[in-house]
Amino acid sequence: xxxxxxxxxxxxxxxxxxxxxxxxxxxxxxxxxxxxxxxxxxxxxxxxxxxxxxxxxxxxxxxxxxxxxxxxxxxxxxxxxxxxxxxxxxxxxxxxxxxxxxxxxxxxxxxxxxxxxxxxxxxxxxxxxxxxxxxxxxxxxxxxxxxxxxxxxxxxxxxxxxxxxxxxxxxxxxxxxxxxxxxxxxxxxxxxxxxxxxxxxxxxxxxxxxxxxxxxxxxxxxxxxxxxxxxxxxxxxxxxxxxxxxxxxxxxxxxxxxxxxxxxxxxxxxxxxxxxxxxxxxxxxxxxxxxxxxxxxxxxxxxxxxxxxxxxxxxxxxxxxxxxxxxxxxxxxxxxxxxxxxxxxxxxxxxxxxxxxxxxxxxxxxxxxxxxxxxxxxxxxxxxxxxxxxxxxxxxxxx
Amino acid sequence: xxxxxxxxxxxxxxxxxxxxxxxxxxxxxxxxxxxxxxxxxxxxxxxxxxxxxxxxxxxxxxxxxxxxxxxxxxxxxxxxxxxxxxxxxxxxxxxxxxxxxxxxxxxxxxxxxxxxxxxxxxxxxxxxxxxxxxxxxxxxxxxxxxxxxxxxxxxxxxxxxxxxxxxxxxxxxxxxxxxxxxxxxxxxxxxxxxxxxxxxxxxxxxxxxxxxxxxxxxxxxxxxxxxxxxxxxxxxxxxxxxxxxxxxxxxxxxxxxxxxxxxxxxxxxxxxxxxxxxxxxxxxxxxxxxxxxxxxxxxxxxxxxxxxxxxxxxxxxxxxxxxxxxxxxxxxxxxxxxxxxxxxxxxxxxxxxxxxxxxxxxxxxxxxxxxxxxxxxxxxxxxxxxxxxxxxxxxxxxx
Numbered sequence: 001x002x003x004x005x006x007x008x009x010x011x012x013x014x015x016x017x018x019x020x021x022x023x024x025x026x027x028x029x030x031x032x033x034x035x036x037x038x039x040x041x042x043x044x045x046x047x048x049x050x051x052x053x054x055x056x057x058x059x060x061x062x063x064x065x066x067x068x069x070x071x072x073x074x075x076x077x078x079x080x081x082x083x084x085x086x087x088x089x090x091x092x093x094x095x096x097x098x099x100x101x102x103x104x105x106x107x108x109x110x111x112x113x114x115x116x117x118x119x120x121x122x123x124x125x126x127x128x129x130x131x132x133x134x135x136x137x138x139x140x141x142x143x144x145x146x147x148x149x150x151x152x153x154x155x156x157x158x159x160x161x162x163x164x165x166x167x168x169x170x171x172x173x174x175x176x177x178x179x180x181x182x183x184x185x186x187x188x189x190x191x192x193x194x195x196x197x198x199x200x201x202x203x204x205x206x207x208x209x210x211x212x213x214x215x216x217x218x219x220x221x222x223x224x225x226x227x228x229x230x231x232x233x234x235x236x237x238x239x240x241x242x243x244x245x246x247x248x249x250x251x252x253x254x255x256x257x258x259x260x261x262x263x264x265x266x267x268x269x270x271x272x273x274x275x276x277x278x279x280x281x282x283x284x285x286x287x288x289x290x291x292x293x294x295x296x297x298x299x300x301x302x303x304x305x306x307x308x309x310x311x312x313x314x315x316x317x318x319x320x321x322x323x324x325x326x327x328x329x330x331x332x333x334x335x336x337x338x339x340x341x342x343x344x345x346x347x348x349x350x351x352x353x354x355x356x357x358x359x360x361x362x363x364x365x366x367x368x369x370x371x372x373x374x375x376x377x378x379x380x381x382x383x384x385x386x387x388x389x390x391x392x393x394x395x396x397x398x399x
Numbered sequence: 400x401x402x403x404x405x406x407x408x409x410x411x412x413x414x415x416x417x418x419x420x421x422x423x424x425x426x427x428x429x430x431x432x433x434x435x436x437x438x439x440x441x442x443x444x445x446x447x448x449x450x451x452x453x454x455x456x457x458x459x460x461x462x463x464x465x466x467x468x469x470x471x472x473x474x475x476x477x478x479x480x481x482x483x484x485x486x487x488x489x490x491x492x493x494x495x496x497x498x499x500x501x502x503x504x505x506x507x508x509x510x511x512x513x514x515x516x517x518x519x520x521x522x523x524x525x526x527x528x529x530x531x532x533x534x535x536x537x538x539x540x541x542x543x544x545x546x547x548x549x550x551x552x553x554x555x556x557x558x559x560x561x562x563x564x565x566x567x568x569x570x571x572x573x574x575x576x577x578x579x580x581x582x583x584x585x586x587x588x589x590x591x592x593x594x595x596x597x598x599x600x601x602x603x604x605x606x607x608x609x610x611x612x613x614x615x616x617x618x619x620x621x622x623x624x625x626x627x628x629x630x631x632x633x634x635x636x637x638x639x640x641x642x643x644x645x646x647x648x649x650x651x652x653x654x655x656x657x658x659x660x661x662x663x664x665x666x667x668x669x670x671x672x673x674x675x676x677x678x679x680x681x682x683x684x685x686x687x688x689x690x691x692x693x694x695x696x697x698x699x700x701x702x703x704x705x706x707x708x709x710x711x712x713x714x715x716x717x718x719x720x721x722x723x724x725x726x727x728x729x730x731x732x733x734x735x736x737x738x739x740x741x742x743x744x745x746x747x748x749x750x751x752x753x754x755x756x757x758x759x760x761x762x763x764x765x766x767x768x769x770x771x772x773x774x775x776x777x778x779x780x781x782x783x784x785x786x787x788x789x790x791x792x793x794x795x796x797x798x
Contacts, residue, residue: 016455050475056415057479058486065485068478068493072471076449079467080456086464087457094467098497099542120542143498143519 003125003166004029007039007135007157011173012230013077014044016084022230023084025171026130030090035125037164039135039157040081042073047136063108067137067147071097074134074153082132091129095120097137097145102156104138104146111138111146112213113159121164133160151211158214162221171230174209176237177202179399180255185390189399191237191253198253199239201342201376205256215239242344251352252343252397257386261291261308263336263369266321267329269305271298275324276305282320288313292338292380294369306369308338308380336368337386340378341393353377359392402524402565403428406438406534406556410572411629412476413443415483421629422483424570425529429489434524436563438534438556439480441472446535462507466536466546470496473533473552481531490528494519496536496544501555503537503545510537510545511612512558520563532559550610557613561620570629573608575636576601578798579654584789588798590636590652597652598638600741600775604655614638641743650751651742651796656785660690660707662735662768665720666728668704670697674723675704681719687712691737691779693768705768707737707779735767736785739777740792752776758791 006026013019022038030036041047050070054061061069078094085092097104101117124131135153140146148155154170161168177199180188194202196219203212209227218225218239228236269276276295283290288309296304309317314332321330346352353370356377360367365388369380381389393399405428407421421437429435440446449469453460460468477493484491496503500516523530534552539545547554553569560567576598579587593601595618602611608626617624617638627635668675675694682689687708695703708716713731720729745751755776759766764787768779780788792798 016452019456053415053475053479054482057418057483060486061482062485065478065482065493068495069475069482072474075471075474076452076468079464080452083453083460083464083468084456086461087459094464096467096544145495 003035003037003161003164004169005037005039005157005161005164005166006169006171007153008041008230009153009170009172010041010044010047012171013040013081016080019043019077019081019084023081023088025230026081026085027088027090030130035166037121037125037131037133037160037166038081039133039153039160040074040077041135041153042070043077043080046073046076064144067108068145071134071137071145071147074136078132078134082130085130085132091127092132093124093129094132094134096134097139100133102138102159104140104148106140106146108144108146110149111140113138113148113155113217116159116163118160118163121160148213149211151214154211154214155217158217158221158223158225161223162217166223167226168218168223169226169228170210170214171228172209173229174227175229175234176227177209177239177254179253180390180394181257184257184387185255185394185399187394192235193238193240194253195242195344196239197375198342198344201340201373202254202256205258205338205340205342210239250343250397251345251349252341252393252399253345254342255390255393255399256340256342257390258338258340259383259386260311261336261338261380262311262314263292263306263308263333263380264314264317264321265304265306265331265333266325267304267331268302269325271301271303279305279321279324283309283317286313286316286320288317292369292371292378308336308369333368335383336380337383338378339381339386339389340376341397342376344375346375346377355396356393359396360389363388363392365389402434402436402560402563403568404436404438404556404560404563404565405568405570406552407440407629408552408569408571409440409443409446411570412439412480415479418442418476418480418483421570422480422487424629425480425484426487426489429529434565436520436524436530436532436559436565437480438532438552438559439473439476440534440552441469442476442479445472445475463543466507467544470533470536470544470546473535477531477533481529484529484531490526491531492523492528493531493533495533496538499532501537501558503539503547505539505545507543507545509548510539512537512547512554512616515558515562517559517562520559547612548610550613553610553613554616557616557620557622557624560622561616565622566625567617567622568625568627569609569613570627571608572628573626574628574633575626576608576638576653578652579789579793580656583656583786584654584793584798586793591634592637592639593652594641594743595638596774597741597743600739600772601653601655604657604737604739604741604777609638649742649796650744650748651740651792651798652744653741654789654792654798655739655741656789657737657739658782658785659710660735660737660779661710661713662691662705662707662732662779663713663716663720664703664705664730664732665724666703666730667701668724670700670702678704678720678723682708682716685712685715685719687716691768691770691777707735707768732767734782735779736782737777738780738785738788739775740796741775743774745774745776754795755792758795759788762787762791764788
């Protein structure tokens with residue numbers, strides 16, 4: 001009998017009616033002969049409402065106490081789900097992070113799971129119970145309740161699946177992972193499979209479907225993660241490792257765009273590594289995240305330096321670089337879109353960059369900056385070229 | 400430096416505004432140089448709302464899961480209070496029953512506190528922190544969260560005070576204990592002191608001010624318990640032991656009435672102890688609580704047997720006694736009031752019963768039944784005599 005860890009998000013357990021539907025779905029899995037462990041998020045807006053309550057106290061609530069407060073949301077939903085399963089005639093028990101020893105460390109609100117004591121879970125499964133565990137929470141070394149950050153219940157679920165050597169199913173309000181955000185490209189295809197690294201790249205590019213740390217954990221312990229709708233029979237997407245992938249990989253799996261950055265160009269910067277690194281260090285000290293960087297070849301020992309930063313940080317950033325350059329040498333371009341393609345297939349398929357550049361050139365799309373990783377290509381293009389670029393690349397690579 | 404354990408009820412922490420007032424009151428105690436431990440109930444109607452949610456699942460929710468659910472209310476209020484105290488510049492920390500090892504046993508929803516591991520509390524007090532503990536909850540031997548019953552936070556507070564050898568202050572929405580319910584007798588006096596036994600008798604007679612088990616614990620460990628308003632400087636009432644009482648005790652401390660019982664009389668019952676005990680056993684098996692019992696002297700080897708039971712149990716009780724007697728021999732009197740006086744002074748003051756009987760006879764108040772304990776006299780009288788009886792006894796004994 002295999003162990004299945006299912007996670008249901010806040011919108012799936014938003015009302016008692018919905019909790020009853022989840023209970024039925026969990027029971028049907030149990031009836032198929034699986035040992036079932038369920039991880040739940042807090043009901044609907046519970047977490048947000050608790051945070052609002054804390055903000056009524058003070059705009060900067062103590063982080064330990066905030067974690068103690070917001071972790072109650074998952075305790076509520078887990079006991080309600082176990083209660084519902086029992087009322088339908090199946091054995092069930094809810095556990096908090098304390099009760100199953102979810103050991104965590106790191107900052108309050110952003111903790112990491114270190115280990116899980118699976119003895120109680122296994123014992124309950126052996127007794128035929130459906131085990132329901134409050135997600136999002138852990139206990140740190142001081143015995144304090146701590147939380148794992150937004151979407152942390154995903155991480156709880158994958159960690160439990162890893163510990164129990166089970167499979168993991170994340171049920172949520174999206175029907176799977178798409179090659180492109182359907183709001184940007186309506187013909188985007190739902191993926192049957194996506195590789196961990198690809199998913200991580202897409203998440204870092206703004207795909208909010210999964211908690212990144214959950215994907216990292218899945219990758220580390222090689223746990224395939226199913227993502228899909230909680231109430232549908234439609235097929236969702238499985239996030240899994242290279243070894244399990246189809247040998248004939250597509251060069252590109254996903255495409256993402258972002259309009260949240262601006263590019264800053266500084267003309268005639270002295271081509272001195274100390275000065276350039278000094279600028280970047282000072283920007284980093286203010287926790288401003290520099291993404292793409294490009295530099296022209298030196299002429300008369302000066303270079304033009306360009307980089308992108310989040311829109312909201314422009315003013316603060318200007319304050320720093322004006323120490324190094326006069327205002328008229330600094331150019332801000334707000335009219336850019338970051339255009340990225342992701343695919344583990346790029347590791348083995350050469351010429352992807354060349355194909356994209358050719359497409360762009362044929363369609364008069366100017367590439368202002370470019371950065372690449374082993375499985376990602378990101379270009380800064382003009383905002384008005386965005387939909388055209390998405391269309392031609394999606395068609396060329398069959399996304 | 401003395402340790403003070405303060406308990407604030409649900410209405411005292413019903414909103415963030417009220418929690419801020421509680422925080423100020425706690426801090427002022429701390430500023431007076433005390434080590435302060437605070438026990439809180441859930442905010443306002445939180446517990447009732449959580450029970451409603453469970454009832455939406457099923458009319459008979461699993462008791463373990465119900466306890467897990469409703470115990471979250473106190474976790475929320477305790478973290479919010481600690482957060483508020485910290486925001487006002489004082490060190491504070493909230494603890495759940497798990498974190499301070501509140502060991503409990505007994506049925507879910509009605510558990511008893513066995514012991515408390517006070518090491519974390521003491522350590523935090525030593526660090527100058529105001530310690531806030533979630534009331535109403537304990538952890539049983541199986542590691543499950545369990546609750547102590549309605550008003551259980553009172554018991555949590557007294558148990559913690561007993562363990563820490565501190566004093567205990569229960570802040571609530573009443574300004575103290577009255578000799579008589581002011582709704583029944585408007586000139587009723589607020590008591591400065593009341594003895595544990597007296598308080599227990601008054602509680603069992605329907606005075607809802609304090610959780611009875613809290614008073615029992617106070618008595619067992621000789622912890623004086625202050626009861627008063629959370630926001631006032633008015634003096635409340637101290638519940639304490641005989642040794643601490645004024646030597647010149649009043650004969651009667653309190654008076655209580657109840658209209659919730661009916662008396663049932665069975666005529667011509669065979670004066671056979673087996674039959675009579677059989678009736679009482681069968682009634683007890685149905686969890687019907689028989690209170691006052693009286694029996695006439697036997698004539699022709701039959702007796703008239705009278706007893707009182709709660710109104711709502713009449714029908715069920717009739718079903719039982721009709722097996723022993725014909726319907727026309729059974730008389731139900733719904734028109735009674737149970738009138739009780741309580742006073743530890745009765746142990747040493749003789750003639751209290753005689754004085755009351757004399758008063759009643761002078762005022763034509765008929766006593767239908769009477770039971771007495773060492774510190775209590777209860778009479779069943781006609782409902783219409785209630786206010787008259789309260790008035791003359793209150794004046795005679797200066798209540």
